[in-house]
Amino acid sequence: MAIISSKDTIGLIHAPLGRDAQIAASLLREVGVTPTVAPDLASFVASLSDDVVFAIITEETLRSSDLRAMSAWIEAQPSWSDLPFIIMTNRGGGAERNPGASRLSEILGNVSLIERPFHVTTFVSVARSALRGRRRQYEARLRIEALDEGERRLQTAMEAGRLGAWELDLATKELFTSPTCRRIFGRGSDDNFTYLDLLDSIHPDDIARVQEAIDVTVATGADYSTEYRTIWQDGSIHWAEIHAQLYRDRSGTAIKLVGVSADVTARMKAEEHQRQLNEILEERVAERTLELEEAHAAVMAEVSQRERAEEQLRHAQKMEAIGQLTGGVAHDFNNLLMAVLGNLELLRKHVGDDAKAARLIEGAQQGAQRGASLTQRLLAFARRQDLKIGPVDLGALVLGMEDLLRRSVGSAIRIQSSLPDRLPLVSADSNQVELALLNLAVNARDAMPDGGAISIGLKEMQQLSKTDTLAAGHYVVLSVVDQGHGMNEDTLQKAIEPFFSTKELGKGTGLGLSMIHGLALQLKGDLRLTSAIGKGTTAELWIPVSTTAISLEALDPTPASEERALSPKKILLVDDDVLIAMSSADMLSDLGHEVTEAHSGREALEYLGNGNGFDLMITDYSMPGMTGAELAKAVREITPNLPILIASGYAELPPDADLDVARLGKPYTQTQLATEISKLIATDQP
Incomplete structure (x- = not known):
């Protein structure tokens, strides 16, 4: 890992007598070090800095000089730094032959002696050795800075x-x-x-x-x-x-x-309250059960059914509470990732030919995108992810994924497919269904460490009557069956809970099945799991049949952004988060637009009331004081024809935000932002 480039390798020289400084400077250039010659000791000390890779000085200069300033600088070096000093002396050797060397080592610390007259090879060797040592110090500095940054991030996360x-x-x-x-x-x-x-x-x-x-x-x-x-x-x-x-x-x-x-006081109080309610409920159920037993025994079945319903209700309430919490956390992280991804995307355009910077930015982008993928899984569990629902051919989808599935599960696993020739289209998001199928296949692989077969099937099913989880209607069922070790009833009940995993630490997030379950509910379908110890697991994803035909527009591969060139526009950007507003404004400016930032709905209305003549308003939805929906309604009163784009991390805006406005999901890229603006302007203009 390169820490310093040749243009940054500065060698500081103080050798006022003879041609020592000239010779040293010439040799340093040959080894790729830029020499800086100090005419006197005061300027030599003043030039000392963390950017100096080593310092060269003659022994006779130090012998009769006041070294307190130099000693003070050496003592004040940061913990990672120990600047190498190369001393040109007329006498080499250790303390017995050259007593002055011992004194200099005590003052300067990291000292190498070169006895004059010296050979070029000897000088170059000592210089390169000092340079290698300084590079290791710079590497240590980077590690210390990385650790400090990690501690700051951890502290922020813990405070949040x-x-x-x-x-x-x-x-x-x-x-x-x-x-x-x-x-x-x-x-x-x-x-x-x-x-x-x-x-x-x-x-x-x-x-x-x-x-x-x-x-x-x-x-x-x-x-x-x-x-x-x-x-x-x-x-x-x-x-x-x-x-x-x-x-x-x-x-x-x-x-x-x-x-x-x-x-956890609030949680414990809520649980205590729930326990009390459960106790009251159990007492009432017990009393009612006793009455029913005294009256008639085919009634016991009704009581048993009621108890199961109550347990299902408690479980549903628990999952709903977890979903609300998960969705809120994922929404906040989406906002943070918005700023990170936007700034990285713009920064990448300015690194030029710096391969290392491009590689570092690429690594940061990949990490942030993995974070965005994680938040999408959390939003899927909370049923708040942004879906692009349309007619999907599940048979073609499974066939198209066969190669990817085989590579993902490895050579020890066989994949068997049972796909009917004719199946109706389903109403789904093809990308999310592909991700769900891949997750189910990987789970099946992990359940068979000694190898085996995974069976993937499709079948058309009709739900005759409404159940707790599924409406009556036609469905296509995607099934994934393994021959693995299976799950007991208790594990099966917890399988779709977020962060619950039976895998070893580091081999699973515990979000795969919860994401698929959230996706199924959001598609108005269901995820059904059956399993037994030693007999494998069957996962069925029920997806409703589509009632919409595939339009020619959906088959048109031409992006909207390529259909019509967009001239620079005057845009009002509204976001209470200054970090996100800054990132979005930079992306818009980079696209050539003129951007005015407002950090609240009230400030945005003031700009609009001043007659600035904006072509478009982009606003965040979740803002204190006035939401994006409330702002849009107020703007409609001032400028009814102004195009409005609302950005939100949630899949759907609340029911009270019933507005005829465009919507952009967070986190978004500069390309997605440009496409939505192009669509909105194209729709608004004749």
């Missing part, structure tokens, strides 16, 4: 998730806590909070269980995970959730616990 960090020294019982952690225990951000304070804050009924969990972790190395009640200084009772890992030294001795804490 309201997680408190802590660390406990097991030998000294010294406790280190973050401000968020102290607030979780009812303390101020700057309050002192010791391990004894922590123990005193734990509810007396929970202290033994907490200590037992710590002892188990120290003894076995298992992760520390527990929930307990805390008593704040005002006497109020709260709940804290704690997770931690054990760290050992090289000898295997447990030395510290490092973990995070979260305030």
